[in-house]
Amino acid sequence: MRIVVLGAAGQLGTEVVLHLEGLGHHEVIPLDRERCNVAVRDSVLGSLTSVRPDAVINCAAFTAVDACEAELGKAYVMNTLAVRHIAEACRAVEAHLVHLSTDYVFDGRKHDAYHEWDTTNPQSVYGRSKLAGEVEAQRLCPSGSVVRTSWVCGYHGANMVKTILRLAGEHKTLSFVDDQRGHPTFTADLAPALVRLAVERRPGLFHLTNDGDVSWYEFAEAVLEAGGMDPARVRPTTTGRLKPARPAPRPMNSVLDNAAWRFSGLPPLRNFREPLTELVTLLLADHD
Numbered sequence: 001m002r003i004v005v006l007g008a009a010g011q012l013g014t015e016v017v018l019h020l021e022g023l024g025h026h027e028v029i030p031l032d033r034e035r036c037n038v039a040v041r042d043s044v045l046g047s048l049t050s051v052r053p054d055a056v057i058n059c060a061a062f063t064a065v066d067a068c069e070a071e072l073g074k075a076y077v078m079n080t081l082a083v084r085h086i087a088e089a090c091r092a093v094e095a096h097l098v099h100l101s102t103d104y105v106f107d108g109r110k111h112d113a114y115h116e117w118d119t120t121n122p123q124s125v126y127g128r129s130k131l132a133g134e135v136e137a138q139r140l141c142p143s144g145s146v147v148r149t150s151w152v153c154g155y156h157g158a159n160m161v162k163t164i165l166r167l168a169g170e171h172k173t174l175s176f177v178d179d180q181r182g183h184p185t186f187t188a189d190l191a192p193a194l195v196r197l198a199v200e201r202r203p204g205l206f207h208l209t210n211d212g213d214v215s216w217y218e219f220a221e222a223v224l225e226a227g228g229m230d231p232a233r234v235r236p237t238t239t240g241r242l243k244p245a246r247p248a249p250r251p252m253n254s255v256l257d258n259a260a261w262r263f264s265g266l267p268p269l270r271n272f273r274e275p276l277t278e279l280v281t282l283l284l285a286d287h288d
């Protein structure tokens with residue numbers, strides 16, 4: 001298949017491109033912001049109608065959650081209107097669209113895991129703009145895949161694993177909230193699952209995360225453990241005690257049940273501790 005990856009220079013986009021190249025049997029066209037500015041309709045229509053891909057995996061987004069609160073216009077241009085352009089172009093060339101969304105579409109008040117058919121109620125500009133992007137993708141490309149994921153970490157780009165390791169190198173003790181729970185998800189495992197959706201042209205909404213839910217406090221402990229450090233250096237705190245409070249509210253519970261994926265008979269992604277150990281090993285080796 002000929003597969004375009006949009007946002008190809010981002011954390012997830014880079015991994016998707018590398019995975020596709022590694023498979024060796026697809027024609028991969030990585031498009032970063034310079035080669036295709038997804039915010040500009042002509043750029044998107046021009047790129048996709050000249051390439052005429054079989055599938056498009058859209059990893060481009062405005063992902064700075066707190067910045068979205070102050071930059072509402074940019075959030076909606078990037079996370080919503082851009083998806084309209086991409087979906088319009090995919091429809092024109094009959095490409096299967098795989099579009100990425102987020103756990104932030106939920107308000108976090110549910111007591112157990114959210115499945116794909118739960119009611120959304122985003123509490124932040126980021127979450128609202130991403131939910132509106134889902135609607136654009138589904139309306140213009142009803143046979144495309146929309147994938148909600150959470151707490152994404154990988155070798156390429158900025159993420160919490162790198163932040164926790166940096167803080168562990170700078171401070172004796174670290175403090176993380178114990179009242180926000182979610183599923184850490186690793187690009188090494190997410191990328192192949194996205195490619196599978198593209199290749200099999202599976203329609204509909206999917207939650208896709210690694211297995212195993214934790215609070216940020218428990219996740220920080222797991223990162224230190226994976227790096228051979230003492231997890232007792234991490235201390236629990238609460239969202240209410242964070243100073244200063246973050247501009248964008250986070251869902252307290254953003255645990256995503258991968259129900260549609262599981263009910264489809266597809267293999268669950270690994271427990272997050274496995275890819276976490278692999279990633280931490282790689283990152284620490286880079287520092288040696």
Ligand SMILES: NC(=O)c1ccc[n+]([C@@H]2O[C@H](COP(=O)([O-])OP(=O)(O)OC[C@H]3O[C@@H](n4cnc5c(N)ncnc54)[C@H](OP(=O)(O)O)[C@@H]3O)[C@@H](O)[C@H]2O)c1
Pocket residue numbers: 006007008009010011012013032033034036037038039040058059060061062063078100101102103130148149150151152153157158
């Ligand atoms: N990171 C997470 O924890 C997380 C959690 C849930 C869902 N997601 C979703 O997963 C997807 C991938 O996230 P990620 O972590 O890979 O984010 P990322 O590292 O921030 O990558 C986003 C990419 O989009 C590019 N981009 C921004 N504006 C663009 C434009 N106008 N035209 C073309 N490209 C543009 C960015 O380029 P620049 O660097 O040049 O701006 C960047 O390379 C997103 O849809 C995100 O909402 C992420």
